[in-house]
Every structure is written in C-alpha cells, then in structure tokens.
Amino acid sequence: MAEILFDKVGKIFSGGKNAVVDFDLTVADGEFMVLVGPSGCGKTTTLRMLAGLESISSGAISLDGRRLNDVDAPDRDLAMVFQSYALYPHWSVYDNLAFPLKLRHVPKAERQRRILDVVKLLHLEEELSRKPGQLSGGQRQRVAMGRAIIRQPKAYLMDEPLSNLDAQLRAEMRMEIAQLQRRLGVTTIYVTHDQLEALALGDRMGIMRDGKLLQVGTPQDIYDFPADVFVASFVGSPGMALSPAIVRCSRDGGVNLEVGKSGLRLTAAELARQPGLGRCDGMTVVFGVRPENVRAVPSSSVELDRASDRRAEGVVADVERIGADKLLHLELDGAANVDSPALALALRRVRPGQIVVRIPSRAAVTVGDHVAAHINEDSVCVFDGDSGIRV
Numbered sequence: 001m002a003e004i005l006f007d008k009v010g011k012i013f014s015g016g017k018n019a020v021v022d023f024d025l026t027v028a029d030g031e032f033m034v035l036v037g038p039s040g041c042g043k044t045t046t047l048r049m050l051a052g053l054e055s056i057s058s059g060a061i062s063l064d065g066r067r068l069n070d071v072d073a074p075d076r077d078l079a080m081v082f083q084s085y086a087l088y089p090h091w092s093v094y095d096n097l098a099f100p101l102k103l104r105h106v107p108k109a110e111r112q113r114r115i116l117d118v119v120k121l122l123h124l125e126e127e128l129s130r131k132p133g134q135l136s137g138g139q140r141q142r143v144a145m146g147r148a149i150i151r152q153p154k155a156y157l158m159d160e161p162l163s164n165l166d167a168q169l170r171a172e173m174r175m176e177i178a179q180l181q182r183r184l185g186v187t188t189i190y191v192t193h194d195q196l197e198a199l200a201l202g203d204r205m206g207i208m209r210d211g212k213l214l215q216v217g218t219p220q221d222i223y224d225f226p227a228d229v230f231v232a233s234f235v236g237s238p239g240m241a242l243s244p245a246i247v248r249c250s251r252d253g254g255v256n257l258e259v260g261k262s263g264l265r266l267t268a269a270e271l272a273r274q275p276g277l278g279r280c281d282g283m284t285v286v287f288g289v290r291p292e293n294v295r296a297v298p299s300s301s302v303e304l305d306r307a308s309d310r311r312a313e314g315v316v317a318d319v320e321r322i323g324a325d326k327l328l329h330l331e332l333d334g335a336a337n338v339d340s341p342a343l344a345l346a347l348r349r350v351r352p353g354q355i356v357v358r359i360p361s362r363a364a365v366t367v368g369d370h371v372a373a374h375i376n377e378d379s380v381c382v383f384d385g386d387s388g389i390r391v
Contacts, residue, residue, distance in 0.1 A: 002064060004061070011054065032204075033205070034189075036205055046191075087143055093119070096147060098115060153186070190202070204219075232288050243287050244286060244343065247280040247281055262332065264287070264380070289355065294356070295373070312332055315369070317367065319367055329354050
C-alpha cells in the first residue's frame with residue numbers, strides 16, 4: 001500500500017509569502033495523480049515538501065498512515081524524477097543506475113539483475129556503457145526514470161520531467177510514462193504546467209493557483225464541469241470561451257441568458273446541472289462553452305433560423321489555423337456592454353465577449369464575416385459574475 005495524504009498542508013517562505021495554502025489531497029494506492037497549474041502556483045513546492053526537500057510550515061503529510069513531517073528525505077522511501085535529469089555526467093548509464101542500489105548496500109548480483117530488468121523495460125539495453133552526454137534528451141530522461149524505478153520505492157514523484165524535450169519527443173515520452181506507470185502500478189504524483197499533459201496522463205488531476213488547490217477530479221470531469229472561470233480557461237486548448245451575460249427568468253420556469261444582443265434559453269438538463277440559476281434573475285453571470293460545442297452558420301443561413309434559442313451572433317474577429325481544424329474567434333454583438341469582475345480571474349487567451357468555434361480547416365469563413373454560433377444542447381457552463389465559481 002502507498003496511499004499519500006496531505007492534511008491542510010501549508011508553506012510560508014521567509015518574507016511571508018504563502019506558497020501553499022491549506023492543501024488537502026488523498027492519493028490512492030497505485031493512482032497516477034497530476035498537479036497542474038501556471039508557474040509559481042505552488043505545485044513543485046508541494047512535491048518537494050512530500051519528498052522532504054522543503055520543510056512544512058503547517059499541516060501534515062502521511063504515507064501509508066506514517067507521518068512524514070519529521071522524517072528525513074532519504075528515509076521516506078520515495079523516488080523523485082527531476083526536470084534537469086540530475087544524472088552524473090562522468091558515469092555510464094550502468095553506473096548511474098547502480099548508484100542508488102550501492103547506497104542501500106544491495107548485493108552485486110541483485111544490482112545486476114535489477115539493472116538488466118530496468119534497461120529492458122526502458123529500452124536502454126544498447127546504452128549501458130554510454131555517458132549522459134552521449135545520449136539524446138529522451139534517453140537521458142529514461143535513465144533518470146530508471147534510476148527512480150530501480151529503487152522500488154513506495155511512490156514516484158515527477159517534477160516536470162518532460163519540459164526540456166521538444167514537442168514531438170514530449171508527446172512520445174508522455175505515452176511511455178503513462179504505459180510504464182500502468183504496468184508498474186506504483187503510486188505516482190506528477191507535476192506539470194502543461195494542462196494537455198495533465199489531461200493525457202492522470203487518473204485524476206488537481207488544478208492549482210496561488211498556492212491553493214482549486215479542483216480535483218478525473219480529466220473528463222474537470223474538462224466538462226470546471227469549478228470556476230480560472231479552471232475553465234486554463235484546461236483545454238483553447239480554454240473555454242467566456243462571456244458576460246444577464247440572467248432572465250421567465251414565468252414558465254425557464255431561464256434565458258442575454259449574451260450581448262443575443263439570447264440563449266437553457267435546457268432542462270443544463271438547469272438541473274446548475275440549479276442556482278433560478279435565484280439569479282437580473283444578475284450578471286459568466287457564460288462558458290467549449291469550441292467543439294459550437295457550430296458556426298454563415299450569415300446567409302441566419303434568416304432561415306431566427307426561431308433558434310441556442311444562437312449567438314457576431315463577427316469573426318480572428319481565424320486560427322490548427323491543422324485539420326481552425327478556430328474562429330467570434331466577437332459577439334453587444335457583449336462588451338456588460339462587465340464582470342469574475343472575468344479578471346480567468347487566464348490568458350480569454351477574451352471577454354468572444355466565443356471560439358472549432359470548424360474544419362477547409363470551411364470558407366474569413367475575418368469580418370457575420371455568422372451565427374449555434375450552441376449544442378447541454379454544453380453550457382455558468383459561473384457567478386463576482387466570485388467566478390460555477391453556480
């Protein structure tokens with residue numbers, strides 16, 4: 001068993017900076033947990049406190065029920081993989097792998113058996129006599145991982161291990177790490193600033209900002225049901241499009257969102273998912289939708305569909321080509337007239353008053369075109385206009 005428990009863990013650096021605030025998290029035995037957030041959010045500090053490389057200012061960390069606060073780093077039975085590989089440059093791959101076993105006085109025959117098992121697992125059989133400077137970035141990362149695996153620890157801690165690799169190699173190594181973790185079944189906490197890595201790797205992921213853990217869940221749950229506007233804008237490529245809107249409750253119990261000059265009537269399923277909307281009549285909220293949940297209709301078709309209550313209209317402000325698809329940044333008619341403090345909580349690339357639409361790259365839509373964006377059923381998220389929390 002290797003269950004990891006963070007109980008209201010905090011870290012205050014000299015000068016009074018709160019790097020981590022009341023961090024609560026349980027990582028189950030064998031689970032692959034990913035902590036993700038922008039630079040400076042506290043994710044690496046959290047990992048280093050678990051590893052024993054940083055002291056804990058408050059709270060407690062436990063491994064299988066054993067409190068780790070006062071346990072020295074070498075005695076925690078955890079193996080860490082660093083961003084910088086941390087290999088000994090003058091030693092061969094064999095010697096780098098053997099070193100942690102020598103420190104633990106593992107007999108020579110057992111050392112050799114473990115090394116051969118690990119290099120076979122990581123496809124490094126032909127590299128045993130080479131030194132780190134003679135290896136590619138991907139091979140050096142495999143050696144760093146091998147040095148962690150060979151110790152047979154209770155858990156692996158990985159601190160942005162792929163950030164030094166190019167995009168193609170990063171994608172390849174990402175899949176290798178996922179397959180390796182499933183094969184070994186060892187509890188793993190993986191830290192990254194890349195939300196695509198988090199979505200691809202984790203059994204669960206935790207989103208951090210300003211030292212706080214904002215949301216924990218499966219990648220799909222967080223993608224579909226973000227807890228606030230920051231998570232909505234951070235997770236996804238691009239993030240969820242956000243726009244201010246006014247709530248209008250009708251006499252028949254329905255709810256409409258005024259998004260600029262357009263109106264959007266929410267479905268029963270959407271209202272069941274966001275029951276607090278019925279108490280928000282006349283209030284400013286933030287309306288959010290993913291690009292794949294919007295369909296763009298040319299202006300020539302708008303007149304044929306005036307009865308639609310799932311439509312917002314606007315002008316194409318930008319076109320972003322991304323291979324097989326392109327993203328239309330649609331400036332909604334009249335949306336800029338409504339302000340919301342919550343939008344200041346959202347991250348980069350969120351342009352209030354715009355909807356992003358994903359369409360095939362061959363579609364004939366250009367900047368300046370007037371189009372209608374039709375919202376798919378049951379795909380809308382609504383957030384409080386002041387706090388940014390999903391209602």
